[in-house]
Amino acid sequence: xxxxxxxxxxxxxxxxxxxxxxxxxxxxxxxxxxxxxxxxxxxxxxxxxxxxxxxxxxxxxxxxxxxxxxxxxxxxxxxxxxxxxxxxxxxxxxxxxxxxxxxxxxxxxxxxxxxxxxxxxxxxxxxxxxxxxxxxxxxxxxxxxxxxxxxxxxxxxxxxxxxxxxxxxxxxxxxxxxxxxxxxxxxxxxxxxxxxxxxxxxxxxxxxxxxxxxxxxxxxxxxxxxxxxxxxxxxxxxxxxxxxxxxxxxxxxxxxxxxxxxxxxxxxxxxxxxxxxxxxxxxxxxxxxxxxxxxxxxxxxxxxxxxxxxxxxxxxxxxxxxxxxxxxxxxxxxxxxxxxxxxxxxxxxxxxxxxxxxxxxxxxxxxxxxxxxxxxxxxxxxxxxxxxxxxxxxxxxxxxxxxxxxxxxxxxxxxxxxxxxxxxxxxxxxxxxxxxxxxxxxxxxxxxxxxxxxx
Amino acid sequence: xxxxxxxxxxxxxxxxxxxxxxxxxxxxxxxxxxxxxxxxxxxxxxxxxxxxxxxxxxxxxxxxxxxxxxxxxxxxxxxxxxxxxxxxxxxxxxxxxxxxxxxxxxxxxxxxxxxxxxxxxxxxxxxxxxxxxxxxxxxxxxxxxxxxxxxxxxxxxxxxxxxxxxxxxxxxxxxxxxxxxxxxxxxxxxxxxxxxxxxxxxxxxxxxxxxxxxxxxxxxxxxxxxxxxxxxxxxxxxxxxxxxxxxxxxxxxxxxxxxxxxxxxxxxxxxxxxxxxxxxxxxxxxxxxxxxxxxxxxxxxxxxxxxxxxxxxxxxxxxxxxxxxxxxxxxxxxxxxxxxxxxxxxxxxxxxxxxxxxxxxxxxxxxxxxxxxxxxxxxxxxxxxxxxxxxxxxxxxxxxxxxxxxxxxxxxxxxxxxxxxxxxxxxxxxxxxxxxxxxxxxxxxxxxxxxxxxxxxxxxxxxx
Numbered sequence: 081x082x083x084x085x086x087x088x089x090x091x092x093x094x095x096x097x098x099x100x101x102x103x104x105x106x107x108x109x110x111x112x113x114x115x116x117x118x119x120x121x122x123x124x125x126x127x128x129x130x131x132x133x134x135x136x137x138x139x140x141x142x143x144x145x146x147x148x149x150x151x152x153x154x155x156x157x158x159x160x161x162x163x164x165x166x167x168x169x170x171x172x173x174x175x176x177x178x179x180x181x182x183x184x185x186x187x188x189x190x191x192x193x194x195x196x197x198x199x200x201x202x203x204x205x206x207x208x209x210x211x212x213x214x215x216x217x218x219x220x221x222x223x224x225x226x227x228x229x230x231x232x233x234x235x236x237x238x239x240x241x242x243x244x245x246x247x248x249x250x251x252x253x254x255x256x257x258x259x260x261x262x263x264x265x266x267x268x269x270x271x272x273x274x275x276x277x278x279x280x281x282x283x284x285x286x287x288x289x290x291x292x293x294x295x296x297x298x299x300x301x302x303x304x305x306x307x308x309x310x311x312x313x314x315x316x317x318x319x320x321x322x323x324x325x326x327x328x329x330x331x332x333x334x335x336x337x338x339x340x341x342x343x344x345x346x347x348x349x350x351x352x353x354x355x356x357x358x359x360x361x362x363x364x365x366x367x368x369x370x371x372x373x374x375x376x377x378x379x380x381x382x383x384x385x386x387x388x389x390x391x392x393x394x395x396x397x398x399x400x401x402x403x404x405x406x407x408x409x410x411x412x413x414x415x416x417x418x419x420x421x422x423x424x425x426x427x428x429x430x431x432x433x434x435x436x437x438x439x440x441x442x443x444x445x446x447x448x449x450x451x452x453x454x455x456x457x458x459x460x461x462x463x464x465x466x467x468x469x470x471x472x473x474x475x476x477x478x479x480x481x482x483x484x485x486x487x488x489x490x491x492x493x494x495x496x497x498x499x500x501x502x503x504x505x506x507x508x509x510x511x512x513x514x515x516x517x518x519x520x521x522x523x524x525x526x527x528x529x530x531x532x533x534x535x
Numbered sequence: 536x537x538x539x540x541x542x543x544x545x546x547x548x549x550x551x552x553x554x555x556x557x558x559x560x561x562x563x564x565x566x567x568x569x570x571x572x573x574x575x576x577x578x579x580x581x582x583x584x585x586x587x588x589x590x591x592x593x594x595x596x597x598x599x600x601x602x603x604x605x606x607x608x609x610x611x612x613x614x615x616x617x618x619x620x621x622x623x624x625x626x627x628x629x630x631x632x633x634x635x636x637x638x639x640x641x642x643x644x645x646x647x648x649x650x651x652x653x654x655x656x657x658x659x660x661x662x663x664x665x666x667x668x669x670x671x672x673x674x675x676x677x678x679x680x681x682x683x684x685x686x687x688x689x690x691x692x693x694x695x696x697x698x699x700x701x702x703x704x705x706x707x708x709x710x711x712x713x714x715x716x717x718x719x720x721x722x723x724x725x726x727x728x729x730x731x732x733x734x735x736x737x738x739x740x741x742x743x744x745x746x747x748x749x750x751x752x753x754x755x756x757x758x759x760x761x762x763x764x765x766x767x768x769x770x771x772x773x774x775x776x777x778x779x780x781x782x783x784x785x786x787x788x789x790x791x792x793x794x795x796x797x798x799x800x801x802x803x804x805x806x807x808x809x810x811x812x813x814x815x816x817x818x819x820x821x822x823x824x825x826x827x828x829x830x831x832x833x834x835x836x837x838x839x840x841x842x843x844x845x846x847x848x849x850x851x852x853x854x855x856x857x858x859x860x861x862x863x864x865x866x867x868x869x870x871x872x873x874x875x876x877x878x879x880x881x882x883x884x885x886x887x888x889x890x891x892x893x894x895x896x897x898x899x900x901x902x903x904x905x906x907x908x909x910x911x912x913x914x915x916x917x918x919x920x921x922x923x924x925x926x927x928x929x930x931x932x933x934x935x936x937x938x939x940x941x942x943x944x945x946x947x948x949x950x951x952x953x954x955x956x957x958x959x960x961x962x963x964x965x966x967x968x969x970x971x972x973x974x975x976x977x978x979x980x981x982x983x984x985x986x987x988x989x990x991x992x993x994x995x996x997x998x999x
Contacts, residue, residue: 143585146915176837185847188837193905195912198837214912244850251806251875252853258697359803361693392639393618393630403626406683409690431690462635469637469656472586476920 122496125485126318132334133306136325137485137495139313141478147314148479149221150210151229152486155302157204157280158341158420166282167290167298169202170246174295175209176200177238180231184238187224194220204276205419206490212479215315219324226328229308232299239292250281258360262529266366269354270423270527274345304335309489313482345370345421352527360533362409363436367443368423368527369520371415374491380504381512382415382424382520387463388455388513389413389446394462396446397426405442407434417491423527424520436530447521454514467505562915562942565924568759570766574773575747578766579928580759583921589660589755590921591653591667594929597743598647599723600716600783600864605730608723609739612688612731614642614649619680622673626680632666640667646717647863648933654922657756661765664753668769674740681733688728692720696998699974700873702799703808706998707972710797711814711867712789724999745775752928754921786865790814795970796990799998800977807879807975811886812869813965818861818934824947825955826859826963831906832956833857833893833964834870838905840889845872851882857890859963863934868963876976880983883971893960897953911945 125139156168176198178184191198196213211221254260264279271277282290310329312321348370372378390397390413397411410429416422428439474480485495567581599610618640619626633640638655640663651671655663695701705720712718722728751770753762791813816822834841834857845855855872870890874882917923918941931940973980977992984990 144915144919146919185838185843189905192836192838192909195908195910197913197916212913212916214915217912241848241850245846245853248806248851248874249853252700252873256699256804256806359801360697362690392634394627394634399627402687403683406686409687409694429694431686432693458635462631462637465637465656466634467637469588469639469654472588472656473654476586476588477916478919479916 123485123498125495126322128322130305130326130329132330132332133304134329134332135309135489136322136329137309137311137489138316138318138321139311139481139485140316140318141313141481142315144478145215145315146212146478147215147218147221147312147316148210148212148477148482149218149225150208150311150482150486151225152206152208152309152311152490153302154206154307154490155338156202156206157278157282158275159302159338160275160278160282162278163286164290164294164298165278165286166246166280167286167294168207169280169282170243170287170290171295171299171303172200172202172207172209173242173246174234174239174299175228175232177242178233178235179228180233181227182224183233184235187228190220191224196221202280204280204422206487208483208486210479210482218312218316218321222324222328226332229303229305229329230332232303234292234295234299236292239295243287243290246281247284247287250284250287254279254281255284258356258358258364258531261358262356262364262366262531265354265356266368266423266425266527266529269352269529270348270368270370271345273343274420275341275343276345276418276420276422300335301338305329305332306334307338309486311482311485311489313485314478341420348525348527350524354527354529355532356529357532357534359535360531362432363430363434363439363533364531365426365428365430365436365440366529367426367440369525370421371424371520372421373419374417377504378516378519379415379417380501381508381516383467384460384463384505384508385450385455385513385517386413386415386424387466388450388459391463391466396450397428397443400446401428401439401442405438407431407438407442411439411443419491440528444523447517450514451517451521454510457510460508460510460513464505464508471502562918562945564918564938564941566759567928567938568763570763572746572767572771574771575749576770576773577750577932578763578770579750579752579932580757580762580766581752581754581924581928582757582759583754583924584756587657587756588921589655589657589663589753589757590925591655591663592752592754592922592925592929593651593667593671594750594933595649595651595671595744596647596748596777596933597649597739598645599719599721600646600862601743601780602716602719602723603735603739605727606723606735606739607719607727608688608721609731609735610649610743611644611722612684612728613736613739613744614644614651615684615688616676616681616736617642617651617670617674619684620675620677622669623675624669625677629666629670632662636662638663638666640670644721646721650929652922660753660755660757660762664765664769671744672770672773676733676736676740678733681731681736685728685731688722689725692722692725692728692999696995699801699804699806699808702801702995702998703810703972703974704871706797706799706974706993707810707812707869707970708867710795710972711791711812711970712786715786715789716783717786717862717865726999741775742778742780745777746770746773747776750929750932752925754925754928783864786814786817786862786867789865790968791965791970792968794967794988796984796988797970797972798977798990798992799972799974799995800992801974801995802976802978804974804976805876806873807876807973807980808873809879809883809886810869810871810972811883811890811969812867813969815859815866815868815963816861817863817865819936820861822955822959822963823861825951825959828903828906828910828948828951829893829898829956829960829964830857830859830868831910832898832902833889835906836909840893841870841872841886844885844889845874845882849881849885851878851885855886868965876979879973879975879980883987887966890964891966894957894964894966897957900953903951903953903956907948907951910948914944
């Protein structure tokens with residue numbers, strides 16, 4: 081219980097490089113072996129693409145008299161270049177600072193005074209905006225969002241003050257955070273070519289230099305209806321909501337489709353290592369292995385492996401490092417979901433009297449064991465049941481449903497993949513898990529960041 | 536600036552017809568049945584059938600305020616050890632039994648009470664209750680696990696020092712409340728936890744983990760009568776009355792008089808964490824809603840005064856908020872923000888000016904109406920999940936507040952007047968009698984601290 085709750089502030093997801101939207105299994109779904117309810121073949125949603133290219137997905141849910149409205153844009157830090165790193169996240173902030181119809185400060189004032197809450201996040205692959213509100217203010221939220229999609233002001237005075245806010249966010253989450261500094265180092269180490277190597281929040285020197293003109297050009301290129309998906313989930317009538325969508329978004333002009341990232345990260349030729357020296361209480365390591373993009377079929381076996389390794393206290397990492405050997409305070413693993421090939425990351429905090437090297441050796445021992453002997457049928461069944469239960473947990477709120485629809489649209493181009501993914505998790509075998517462990521956890525495929533605590 | 540403000544109000548009014556028909560206070564709870572077992576355990580079953588899940592939450596009066604003197608953190612350690620061996624099952628077996636069915640069980644200790652929280656697929660209700668019954672009624676506290684967990688907690692306390700925000704919040708409460716049972720961090724200190732033993736844990740468990748005063752909520756896709764039968768089978772055999780303990784003394788006596796300034800010196804900090812506040816009132820205060828609304832004007836949401844002045848107008852921080860923490864025997868109020876070292880004093884002054892203003896000037900009808908609508912519009916999101924509902928049930932019941940509090944929430948928010956708001960601001964939001972706590976690089980900022988009183992400087996490595 082903390083005395084002063086720090087509620088998530090806007091853009092808070094841009095914390096580290098990979099902690100962003102890549103919480104794959106919380107967004108994924110899979111059946112439990114004992115699942116009795118038959119999965120529907122399709123989600124009950126209405127889909128329409130406007131003439132300007134905006135894809136609209138509406139799903140009614142009348143369980144509570146509230147609505148969650150989201151706009152996802154296909155833009156993230158991968159679309160940046162050296163010199164303007166962090167500009168995607170900066171635009172995310174500026175989207176709350178005024179457009180043609182509703183000027184600076186009005187977005188939040190009007191929304192909050194009508195009982196709504198808004199926030200947004202930026203990742204390597206996407207930028208997403210949402211409002212949660214009572215059912216009766218849907219039109220207002222549509223009006224507010226279409227205004228900034230059509231005519232963002234990027235008021236010079238607010239460009240300056242908002243950059244101050246973003247720099248404080250960077251000081252909070254990276255410069256004064258051991259964790260944040262280490263994730264930033266891992267990105268810079270693991271990627272030699274692909275833009276996933278720079279931090280979503282941007283390098284401080286770029287934040288100092290980004291101009292209003294940079295922002296205007298970037299916004300024009302990426303903030304077009306044909307580069308966006310609109311999702312509304314909650315207590316509304318589809319027919320009426322669709323009429324409102326047409327009324328406000330039809331007049332937003334489309335733009336030339338932006339260029340997609342061309343660079344492909346080359347195969348890593350050997351192990352890479354880096355150190356972070358910082359005042360800290362205990363040693364810590366991050367180990368990242370390159371894995372394929374989210375649409376690869378291997379992702380499901382890697383996700384199952386992530387569960388076996390790190391979900392709960394019966395997981396391999398916890399049992400070995402925290403309990404049996406007593407060398408770590410925390411040991412986690414995360415398989416990234418990204419549009420382009422990304423990383424499977426191990427994150428271990430050593431006990432203060434133990435070393436980073438001991439932890440590293442223990443992690444490699446577990447990986448070697450799985451590569452040689454695979455996982456047990458009980459571990460596979462457990463992981464599939466955990467995936468299934470977490471799917472329902474993420475679908476308890478209108479916000480959670482809308483968020484899942486949007487991320488699946490970004491990753492797969494079709495939110496109906498939410499249900500197909502269930503079958504893919506069910507199809508994963510122990511042999512698949514063993515196979516992917518052998519392919520991806522090779523020593524030359526890894527990048528290791530070690531924290532060297534200083535007094 | 537003027538023009539902008541005018542436009543905002545005009546635009547707001549344009550939408551008033553849309554909201555005029557909205558019923559505030561139309562929040563309805565799903566049906567809930569209440570039972571009491573012979574041993575005193577209160578049981579609530581709420582049928583909420585949207586997803587095939589069930590949440591089980593058990594509240595026990597075993598918070599850190601009950602820690603034995605010199606054993607700060609014993610409540611938290613005891614809670615963590617419940618799942619590390621029970622009814623002859625090892626920690627691994629317990630974790631396996633929970634996780635093989637996709638379940639999650641955690642024990643969360645706060646200042647007033649601890650909760651054992653379970654979440655399962657609804658079809659696994661009986662298995663979930665069986666495991667939770669075992670860990671609550673029959674923990675074994677194996678010696679090896681006790682020793683390991685002590686080591687982990689000590690390491691975690693050390694690790695928290697790496698996080699300026701967590702350190703600021705921990706040390707703010709400690710400095711504000713002195714030797715009160717609410718003062719120490721819930722997880723204790725390095726020396727107090729380091730000195731714990733299995734015997735002390737067992738003793739605490741026997742005194743505090745008792746059915747008298749405990750509250751169990753089951754919320755989800757279940758049938759109330761069937762669920763109650765399972766609860767009864769698992770928890771009827773739980774015995775015990777809480778050992779007599781001195782009542783938690785009222786916090787009011789700890790209120791700061793005059794200003795004190797405490798600095799935690801973190802020599803590599805490029806950003807300063809700021810906490811400002813004082814002792815406040817308990818959860819059962821009749822001013823709960825006036826305080827809620829007034830605080831929201833000052834420091835809730837993206838349009839609060841603190842957010843507007845510190846973040847939006849000046850770009851000094853990424854976050855600025857204020858809040859009340861109401862506990863059983865008192866509470867505290869605090870302002871929370873952070874900024875680069877160079878702008879530390881400017882940010883403190885802006886924050887203090889806003890607290891002063893809300894005391895000195897009555898909030899306008901427009902601003903109050905906006906804030907109330909913000910709170911009531913979002914309230915339905917606070918009862919969306921099974922876990923939210925279970926939390927309301929156990930917390931309200933613990934504080935002796937009927938569950939219709941939830942359904943009357945919005946109407947009570949709407950009743951708050953500008954006079955109420957100014958009265959509670961003057962009573963509970965202090966500016967000259969307060970504690971200012973900073974986590975910062977002292978050498979770099981000390982020239983800015985003139986006029987705030989003499990700083991008590993604590994080196995980070997002295998924080999335990």
